[in-house]
Amino acid sequence: MTKQKINRRTMLKSVGTATVGLPLLEEMLVSSTHAAKNQTKEVPVRAFNVFFGLGIPAPLQTEGFEGVLEPLKPLSNKLLIMRNVDQVRCDEKGINAHYDGASGAFTAEPPDGEAKSGGPSIDQVIRKAHYPKGLPPGMVSTLIGGTFFRRSRVGRYVHSYNQDCTVAATMQERPRDLFDRVFGSISVGGDGTDVRRKRIKRSVLDSVVDDYKFYTGVNSPLGSASKARVADHLDRIREFEQRAFALKKKNPNAPQLPPRSKILHGGPADPGGMGVDITLEELTTEWRLMADLYALAIQMDRVRFGALTFLAAGERIRLTGDYEYNGKKLWKFDDARQQNASGDKGCSHEWWHKFNEKKKNEALRAHAHMKMREVAYFLQRLNDKDSIEANGQTILENSLITISTESGDGRHNDVKRELSGVFHAITGANGRFKTGQIMDVGAEGLDVYNSMLAGMGVKDRLGPSKRKMSPVDSIRV
Numbered sequence: 001m002t003k004q005k006i007n008r009r010t011m012l013k014s015v016g017t018a019t020v021g022l023p024l025l026e027e028m029l030v031s032s033t034h035a036a037k038n039q040t041k042e043v044p045v046r047a048f049n050v051f052f053g054l055g056i057p058a059p060l061q062t063e064g065f066e067g068v069l070e071p072l073k074p075l076s077n078k079l080l081i082m083r084n085v086d087q088v089r090c091d092e093k094g095i096n097a098h099y100d101g102a103s104g105a106f107t108a109e110p111p112d113g114e115a116k117s118g119g120p121s122i123d124q125v126i127r128k129a130h131y132p133k134g135l136p137p138g139m140v141s142t143l144i145g146g147t148f149f150r151r152s153r154v155g156r157y158v159h160s161y162n163q164d165c166t167v168a169a170t171m172q173e174r175p176r177d178l179f180d181r182v183f184g185s186i187s188v189g190g191d192g193t194d195v196r197r198k199r200i201k202r203s204v205l206d207s208v209v210d211d212y213k214f215y216t217g218v219n220s221p222l223g224s225a226s227k228a229r230v231a232d233h234l235d236r237i238r239e240f241e242q243r244a245f246a247l248k249k250k251n252p253n254a255p256q257l258p259p260r261s262k263i264l265h266g267g268p269a270d271p272g273g274m275g276v277d278i279t280l281e282e283l284t285t286e287w288r289l290m291a292d293l294y295a296l297a298i299q300m301d302r303v304r305f306g307a308l309t310f311l312a313a314g315e316r317i318r319l320t321g322d323y324e325y326n327g328k329k330l331w332k333f334d335d336a337r338q339q340n341a342s343g344d345k346g347c348s349h350e351w352w353h354k355f356n357e358k359k360k361n362e363a364l365r366a367h368a369h370m371k372m373r374e375v376a377y378f379l380q381r382l383n384d385k386d387s388i389e390a391n392g393q394t395i396l397e398n399s400l401i402t403i404s405t406e407s408g409d410g411r412h413n414d415v416k417r418e419l420s421g422v423f424h425a426i427t428g429a430n431g432r433f434k435t436g437q438i439m440d441v442g443a444e445g446l447d448v449y450n451s452m453l454a455g456m457g458v459k460d461r462l463g464p465s466k467r468k469m470s471p472v473d474s475i476r477v
Helices: 015-020 031-037 069-079 097-106 122-130 173-182 204-217 224-245 280-299 335-338 350-354 360-379 443-455
Strands: 047-052 081-085 145-146 276-279 305-310 317-323 328-334 402-403 424-426 437-446
Touching: 031 280, 047 122, 047 317, 047 360, 069 360, 097 305, 097 328, 122 350, 145 173, 145 280, 173 280, 173 317, 204 305, 276 280, 280 317, 280 360, 317 335, 317 360, 328 335, 350 360, 350 402, 437 443
Parallel strands: 047 305, 047 402, 081 437, 145 305, 276 317
Antiparallel strands: 081 424, 317 328, 402 424
């Protein structure tokens, strides 16, 4: 019997269904030959910026996957890791990498004050070029989220900026707020008088009950395997909803809910810049729920552009707890005791200022390795079976995900050195960029970013219009 071809958008009948998306079903697939011919058409353009604080000193980057980059190794064939990328345009204000380098990540420009960047970010330039009339109705135009504490300047933790250098969206720093942003409210057409359509119920699944019954019922056009996927898919959203909001009613067979966040947010997060005490478990529990929700939003095709931050620029935390990787204990975090100091001087921040390439830098290495483990956690969420798209590749492979940080060194006594050799990595963006290698680029970040925009078919460029651009063709396929 010939399977009936079903269009994914046809299935999204209700307003609520559009907010939860659908997994890729076999009834939606076209033949492999046709898919190959329409590879670009079948896959949406996406661009996300992933930021982590404090950076990776350039000498440690030369160790490749044998050092602090080890957690990225399982994804190495899907990443292009770029060394010797210099953010020299970011030092014009001459402050330090915590400000200039953090704002320059994804813009290659120094900040314009405390609340604006010096230019638009890569993701927003791509969004404007590929969706000049806006994204499809019901989508979140830009999603910005993160787990961070330092807040003195917006550029420390926000990494998505509009053409006018303002932040592209409100930062969501609580998992439940991010869930609400993505699944709790929607944008719809019309005159706005229908209140019911302007705001759906707290449980977005309540709005898709009829669709759920139809597509999993006896009259469904779906096969048994696809019915099961739809059911599993909605159960998964319910699980995340429960985790984010700690709903009173929950499936007794569902995973145990994590405790409510004990992490401070907003102004109390880093009072006076003195840092916060936090355990590794508290930090990673918060981050992984945030990363799970962000990845889910991408998988549901609710968002295609935005930024995600794991620890802000110049982050000051006093971390404690045993750090394990692949079942092996690598380090025992106890920053204040190991620094033999309190307050800001007892924070992990200080390990970067004390970096010396002639020493072992064990604590810094452990912190940097942990950051790569958590970045890899998010990337892997976009590389699993739930992320396979119509062209047979994963969302990770099809998207442009740019990973960067604030500093290449960490010592404020030499701003240019501090902004030299800043770690960068990108994904292939559906075959547009080379992956599977570590490349010594030897170029300014501005030229790297503009080469990425060219590879994405974008005519606009970052930086001063009078500056002569030097294409970095080595990163492009």
